[in-house]
Amino acid sequence: MAGFYHVCFVVPDMAAAIRDLGTAAGVEFSAPRVDRIGEWDFRIAFTRGEPPYVELIEPAPGGPWDVSEGPRFDHLGFWTRSVEDGSRRLAAEGFLEEFSGCPYGRSFAYHRVDSIGARIELVDLARQPAFLAAWNPGGAPMPPMPPTPPVEPAPPGT
Template identity: 55%
Template sequence: MIPRREDAMKMMGDYDRRRLLTAGGALGVGALVAAGVSAPAQAESVPCAMNPSAPYHVGYVVPDIERAMHDLGRAVGVEWNPVRDGRLGDWSYRIVFSRSGPLYTELIEGPEGSPWDPGEGPRCDHVGFWAGGIDTCSRRLVEKGYPLDFDARPYGRPWAYHRMPGLGLRIELVDISIQPEFLQTWNPGGATMPPLNC
């Protein structure tokens, strides 16, 4: 007999439940609270935060950012920062990150024709990694057969998307040099995160 989800979760310890819910869900503390997992002690480290090959966020493209925030917040308790307006070239967009991480949850509402075109509806769009050097990391992904899908460097932004056909989404490489700005904007006082070793 297969145990019900609730029974299976009760049989696990808090550490195992945290790993299960954060490793694949990108939902962070909200998912833990919804599952009845106690918050980790301040001194306890989260394994994925120390892994240089772990992503720091999962990005979703959505046609209605407020609705997506409401739905995810109501369903699993994700707490959000204020939505910010942005511009890249000719595209205006709206963006928000969850308050806690890593693993942060990012929502982007962009216009038609932009890198965040929601024409096919909401979707999991990309997984974001800090890169020790955006130029080197991006070049190495191309050499390994993961083509550049969108490059923000010509717009003065140190990040790029690469297509990952086996996952059906993109990998976003973000230069580690802007991590202090990211933390100041989205999680003041948050812990620094390691970059990929490219």
């Protein structure tokens, strides 16, 4: 599954999630980091080691990672050569964009896949060196999703 590199859970209590998932699955997490996108603060952590990674996000109220109904599986993350092209393709296939980080200077987008009750995140491959530097220094580069054919507009009258 080229391009796939992480699974994400949004959680209201980062420390509890790190403790419990570490105990249950035997994984170790990097220290959580504080970040902000737009007006939303959040904490983020990834498992240590090689992909696929487990990502945990502990958001403040509101924003793209609502946890008002409790913790949940949120998305599968994929590297892509073009967030714009990938988003166009997913939208044309009926997977609507729910949130884009692009207006905030972050080249990623979430698309809803109702049949799995979660989202697909497309992340621009240009962000990978910074990701590796932050979360897996010295880690090997990861491949992007294979190129997809351009989306053809529907013929008039259809």
